[in-house]
Amino acid sequence: MTKPHRTGLPKPQRGFITAADVARAAGVSRSAVSRTFTPGASVSQEVRERVQDAARAMGYRVNRLASNLISDESTLVGVVGSNLSSPFMSRQLDELSRALQRSGRQCLLFNAADARDGVEPLIESILEFRVAAIVIMSGAPPSAIIDECLKNGVRVILVNRQPDEAAGDTVVSDDIHGVGLVADRLLRAGCRKLAVVGSGVPTPSQVRRRQLFASAMAKAGREVVTWSQGTSTYDSGLEAARSLMPGSGIDGVFCTTDLIALGFLDGARACGLAVPEQVSVMGYDDIAQSAWLAYRLTTIRQSPVDLASAVVAALARSPDDGPSRAQSLLPVELVERDTVRSGA
Amino acid sequence: MTKPHRTGLPKPQRGFITAADVARAAGVSRSAVSRTFTPGASVSQEVRERVQDAARAMGYRVNRLASNLISDESTLVGVVGSNLSSPFMSRQLDELSRALQRSGRQCLLFNAADARDGVEPLIESILEFRVAAIVIMSGAPPSAIIDECLKNGVRVILVNRQPDEAAGDTVVSDDIHGVGLVADRLLRAGCRKLAVVGSGVPTPSQVRRRQLFASAMAKAGREVVTWSQGTSTYDSGLEAARSLMPGSGIDGVFCTTDLIALGFLDGARACGLAVPEQVSVMGYDDIAQSAWLAYRLTTIRQSPVDLASAVVAALARSPDDGPSRAQSLLPVELVERDTVRSGA
DNA sequence: CGAAGCATTGCACACGTGTGCACAGGCCAC
DNA sequence: GTGGCCTGTGCACACGTGTGCAATGCTTCG
Numbered sequence: 001m002t003k004p005h006r007t008g009l010p011k012p013q014r015g016f017i018t019a020a021d022v023a024r025a026a027g028v029s030r031s032a033v034s035r036t037f038t039p040g041a042s043v044s045q046e047v048r049e050r051v052q053d054a055a056r057a058m059g060y061r062v063n064r065l066a067s068n069l070i071s072d073e074s075t076l077v078g079v080v081g082s083n084l085s086s087p088f089m090s091r092q093l094d095e096l097s098r099a100l101q102r103s104g105r106q107c108l109l110f111n112a113a114d115a116r117d118g119v120e121p122l123i124e125s126i127l128e129f130r131v132a133a134i135v136i137m138s139g140a141p142p143s144a145i146i147d148e149c150l151k152n153g154v155r156v157i158l159v160n161r162q163p164d165e166a167a168g169d170t171v172v173s174d175d176i177h178g179v180g181l182v183a184d185r186l187l188r189a190g191c192r193k194l195a196v197v198g199s200g201v202p203t204p205s206q207v208r209r210r211q212l213f214a215s216a217m218a219k220a221g222r223e224v225v226t227w228s229q230g231t232s233t234y235d236s237g238l239e240a241a242r243s244l245m246p247g248s249g250i251d252g253v254f255c256t257t258d259l260i261a262l263g264f265l266d267g268a269r270a271c272g273l274a275v276p277e278q279v280s281v282m283g284y285d286d287i288a289q290s291a292w293l294a295y296r297l298t299t300i301r302q303s304p305v306d307l308a309s310a311v312v313a314a315l316a317r318s319p320d321d322g323p324s325r326a327q328s329l330l331p332v333e334l335v336e337r338d339t340v341r342s343g344a
Numbered sequence: 345m346t347k348p349h350r351t352g353l354p355k356p357q358r359g360f361i362t363a364a365d366v367a368r369a370a371g372v373s374r375s376a377v378s379r380t381f382t383p384g385a386s387v388s389q390e391v392r393e394r395v396q397d398a399a400r401a402m403g404y405r406v407n408r409l410a411s412n413l414i415s416d417e418s419t420l421v422g423v424v425g426s427n428l429s430s431p432f433m434s435r436q437l438d439e440l441s442r443a444l445q446r447s448g449r450q451c452l453l454f455n456a457a458d459a460r461d462g463v464e465p466l467i468e469s470i471l472e473f474r475v476a477a478i479v480i481m482s483g484a485p486p487s488a489i490i491d492e493c494l495k496n497g498v499r500v501i502l503v504n505r506q507p508d509e510a511a512g513d514t515v516v517s518d519d520i521h522g523v524g525l526v527a528d529r530l531l532r533a534g535c536r537k538l539a540v541v542g543s544g545v546p547t548p549s550q551v552r553r554r555q556l557f558a559s560a561m562a563k564a565g566r567e568v569v570t571w572s573q574g575t576s577t578y579d580s581g582l583e584a585a586r587s588l589m590p591g592s593g594i595d596g597v598f599c600t601t602d603l604i605a606l607g608f609l610d611g612a613r614a615c616g617l618a619v620p621e622q623v624s625v626m627g628y629d630d631i632a633q634s635a636w637l638a639y640r641l642t643t644i645r646q647s648p649v650d651l652a653s654a655v656v657a658a659l660a661r662s663p664d665d666g667p668s669r670a671q672s673l674l675p676v677e678l679v680e681r682d683t684v685r686s687g688a
Numbered sequence: 689c690g691a692a693g694c695a696t697t698g699c700a701c702a703c704g705t706g707t708g709c710a711c712a713g714g715c716c717a718c
Numbered sequence: 719g720t721g722g723c724c725t726g727t728g729c730a731c732a733c734g735t736g737t738g739c740a741a742t743g744c745t746t747c748g
Contacts, residue, residue, distance in 0.1 A: 090434030293610035410704035
């Protein structure tokens with residue numbers, strides 16, 4: 001059912017005021033109205049004011065659908081993510097959406113939580129809106145569809161995804177350095193028997209951190225127990241501590257995510273283990289909750305603000321240079337709190 | 345700078361495939377292509393298959409900008425919120441975006457965090473995209489602009505806002521019942537000197553809960569101390585406990601938000617107060633962290649899933665019935681944990 | 689005073705799609 | 719055999735906007 005053809009009524013009840021309406025009211029051509037709202041266009045001061053007054057009075061707003069349709073320069077950015085309510089992801093989304101807005105873009109959000117058959121249909125859907133770019137913070141898009149995005153002039157930015165499989169710009173946390181800091185700190189605390197606790201879901205950062213930690217410890221000649229089950233949640237950490245720790249002799253634990261680490265801390269305490277006297281625990285991300293007095297988790301900080309800036313910077317790069325494959329490494333930093341034995 | 349006029353090249357390098365391209369390749373008219381992708385349109389099986397094959401091969405995707413431009417039936421929903429990284433808000437956004445997607449809509453997200461001069465310019469910007477509706481989860485939009493949305497056929501749904509000031513549908517948590525549960529529970533625990541702790545930002549739910557609690561306690565003849573400073577964060581709760589509790593004799597506290605309550609708990613413990621033996625503490629929202637072993641906060645649950653359903657239901661109501669002012673009350677529920685003395 | 693330059697404005701086309709209308713062709717019933 | 723009905727298809731218009739091109743009027747310089 002389409003909009004009924006403009007009736008003879010002077011003011012159509014439904015639908016928005018168009019530039020033609022404003023032009024008629026201001027006694028100018030429609031072009032003049034369009035130029036009034038186009039920065040840098042040539043309009044006399046007098047006409048501009050007349051148009052602006054009429055537009056204000058009538059409640060005129062440029063129709064960006066029509067505008068984008070013709071100008072081919074969209075300010076829409078598709079963002080796909082899952083676990084939007086997890087502390088780290090929600091923080092990332094918060095900062096990203098702010099940065100996008102500050103740079104004059106809009107954020108078309110797609111939640112991948114229900115995407116049982118991958119993010120591909122989501123990306124298809126995003127492309128229908130002719131976005132300028134797609135930011136993927138979750139899921140593993142097949143490289144075929146990424147290539148198709150790029151072919152159509154849609155930038156693709158992968159956040160913490162494997163960069164070697166597909167094209168597109170990549171923004172990744174410096175896991176090598178970060179996990180190195182973790183390994184150093186736990187060794188300095190004198191830990192002899194280590195564990196790495198992560199989720200069973202093989203997201204790129206999960207497996208990467210686990211492998212980096214294992215190899216660093218192997219190099220130092222330390223034994224490492226691996227626990228990977230469930231999802232990346234507080235409950236997983238809780239269960240890990242309960243079923244892994246009692247009588248194990250483990251005295252140093254790296255949780256691949258702060259959220260897991262906090263659950264692990266509570267689980268360890270419930271088992272009667274003293275942190276950090278008997279077990280040292282480290283996390284990764286530095287979510288807000290890690291600073292809470294009940295936890296004071298020693299962890300690795302990666303800054304969502306930096307991530308947002310990096311994404312916007314990647315967006316700003318001229319797309320005419322062809323499908324770039326630039327990778328930006330985000331700095332990380334050790335945050336000392338109270339869950340690792342002092343290295344004295 | 346507009347797209348260069350279609351050159352003589354058989355395959356334009358930039359930009360998307362159009363329905364006309366597909367029609368040419370499949371040897372049919374452009375109408376046939378359009379009808380193939382329009383559910384319920386009349387196309388023969390043979391043509392449909394030929395079109396679909398060509399479309400798949402060429403990577404054709406309907407341009408929803410052009411489609412929305414003409415059909416006037418947008419599936420885009422503007423969502424404005426702030427504090428997107430707070431546990432409760434991020435959970436709400438998570439559920440809302442999922443529910444919107446499940447109902448075939450898309451979510452255009454606007455972060456109001458940087459909006460120093462109100463959400464009005466944000467709403468202006470949203471309207472330029474000719475969204476079907478706007479969901480406002482934050483900020484206090486002037487009723488003038490809400491009326492203008494409605495006049496243009498854009499539904500407006502206010503989440504936990506004051507419904508009496510402006511038109512538009514409203515979805516609110518049942519604060520009256522919820523705060524009633526809080527008051528009952530604290531009285532049943534035998535608390536004699538109460539405090540209500542909230543942020544200094546006068547959001548509707550903040551002031552509402554504070555007032556309801558104060559009047560309920562006044563009715564029961566109990567003294568109530570009010571503390572409202574800072575924002576609705578963990579740190580506010582922490583500071584409140586430190587500067588309010590020592591030597592005050594307060595034995596029952598209602599924090600208007602779980603996040604504040606968790607900070608308050610840590611602050612109270614830091615002051616050497618035993619919870620719930622010396623102080624009973626209750627929150628509101630039931631965020632995930634409240635169930636963590638370090639806190640086990642007794643609180644009021646309001647379900648973000650219910651909220652999302654209510655918003656989608658409001659969206660589904662026919663807009664032809666004129667600007668409705670329907671209000672849906674979300675049920676709340678007492679969650680008993682360990683921060684309130686047993687009522688025995 | 690005339691010519692040239694410049695600012696301003698309107699016309700007309702383009703963007704990509706949905707769909708009413710007319711028309712063609714096949715099928716069925718009388 | 720012929721008229722009526724139904725299905726399928728193409729033409730053409732509409733949606734609201736940006737902008738190149740030409741025309742107009744004004745200013746300035748020689």
